[in-house]
Amino acid sequence: MASREYKNDCIIFDDSYEGYSAKNFTLPEPYEKHISTILIPGGMVRSRLERMSIDILSDYEKCGVKSVYIICILKGGFKFASDLFKTLQKYSFTRDNYIKVSIDFLAASTYVDDSVGHDTNITPCTNMEKFRDKDVLIVEDMVDTGTSLNELERFVRKYEPKSVYSA
Template identity: 35%
Template structure:
């Protein structure tokens, strides 16, 4: 499935069209992707995953912390398909890991894996890795958006744990 590509020169939506928490108003220039567009895109990705996996057991692996919101919304949509598509059902188990590679807004160049009960159990299984932002995406099968090379916040994406609660609808 092709992702939605947002051009490098895209200016975003004016804040005047959204309810932005007062304590964030000075820090945000614009809204790149409105909440409703994100939700519709997640539903489409969930549908595609559901049809790709069919009746196979799926291990959904969330990369914390930035991926938790997307992961939660994606699982909600996948379980909804399980309830409403009578003859097809995808058994889903979940796990969480944390990868730390950023300090402030810069990559450290090394990746530290934290958590994951036993990652060896993933061998030979169908694993859906849900991550917030991926730099290259060369091995991805499902991608929501391709965005400009900008530092983004909101929808659980943060800057030093700040903005993670930003949810502009």
Template identity: 30%
Template sequence: MKERLEVLYSEKEIEEKVKELAKIIDEDYKDRPLHLICILKGAVMFMCELAKRLKNPNVTMDFMAVSSYGDATESSGIVRIVKDLDEPLEGKNVLLVEDIVDTGRTLSHLTKLLGERNPTSLEICTLLDKPERRECEVKVKYKGFLIPDIFIVGYGIDYQQRYRGLPYLAGIHFEE
């Protein structure tokens, strides 16, 4: 099967969107401590770029790895925690940073799990939102781009561990 990429958002467009999100987050949190949690692996580039643009000097970060896709293009529906957080969340303003909100299953599971750890606040920031595919209701406070129901690669997002390093976002089309 042959793969064809269609650029959806350029490196420049992504950079502008990340700056815009950082500005809004800075306004909301001012100088209050903010704990970013990156959902690995797909959100790592987004979170790093976002963190670099936040002016808040009280930003900390942690990483969590979950799996619901494996090598497939469809979520299995089973959310597995591959790497849990290194630090407790009690009393922290937490911002979950995700690459894409698709069915919402992963974030629904994570917000319940992390909410039980008593953070002061728990919000979600995603670079990409695919509302057409939503199966679970999740409240996403900070959204980058709304995208159609296509499989996306680039800027940290992969297909079978490939294409993560692309500096842009593309739809991947499979042709015979």
């Protein structure tokens, strides 16, 4: 699968962006007095997740991929991976070329005593051999320096998957 450039597809918020007044949104009562600004509304996040899912499926479809394994990086990536998994499944069922989407987990940490460490500790939560000759999509919560993601990709590639991409 060709690597796709998404830089032009990104929504970029300028440093001076102040968000939306929380008064424009319905908030749970206990939070009302603590939240004054909404930076990114939930609807925008859901819409971007749907667009991302359609783009991922289109890219895999062009390569004739029939099934994809999401590897969720615990714990931080769980919510995003879960939402992405559900959205990929939803849109996969509506396409001409159904792509089976499965999910599995790796635990990874670069934190030592609440501060960022230099080594990435990776703990598989499954038999990694199942990814041999499979198409893998690593789903991480947030990428800052990319060090952890590079280590995760190197770790997954030891099991010789057909392809490895990240979201």
